[in-house]
Amino acid sequence: MEDNQITVYTTNTCPYCVQAKNFLEEQGLDYEEVNVQEDYGAAERLIQETGQMGVPQINVNGNWVLGFDREAILTFARQDIG
Numbered sequence: 001m002e003d004n005q006i007t008v009y010t011t012n013t014c015p016y017c018v019q020a021k022n023f024l025e026e027q028g029l030d031y032e033e034v035n036v037q038e039d040y041g042a043a044e045r046l047i048q049e050t051g052q053m054g055v056p057q058i059n060v061n062g063n064w065v066l067g068f069d070r071e072a073i074l075t076f077a078r079q080d081i082g
Contacts, residue, residue, distance in 0.1 A: 004029055004030070004060065004061060004077050005059075005060075005061055005062070006024065006029055006030065006031035006032070006058065006059070006060050006061075006073075006077065007031065007034055007057060007058070007059045008021055008024070008031050008032070008033050008034070008056055008057075008058050009019055009034050009036050009042070009055055009057040009058070009059075010033055010035050010036070010037075010053050010055055010056055011035065011036060011037040011055050012035065012037050012038075014055050016055070016056055016067065016068040017055055017056040017068075017069050020056045020058060020066065020068040021033065021061070021066070021074075022082075023026045023070060023073070024042040024044075024073070027074070027077070029073075029077055031049060031058075036047075043070075049064075050064055050066065052066055054066070054067070054079075056068055058071055058073060060072075060076035060077050061076055061077070
């Protein structure tokens, strides 16, 4: 599953963000973290892209997962794997 492109958008105070990151690590899925609390440009781009302000928002291979949704993460993470 090394070919997955996963980006997790987080804030410093979001418990679901921590759960999502822990879940990805437990699944052996590499990800990039973008803290929108510290990167205002990324926060603005995220809102433009999804229309949502809440976190976590997770982009898995071009698919948006709003909130911490284990099944959606795994579905999108595996769809491109032969």
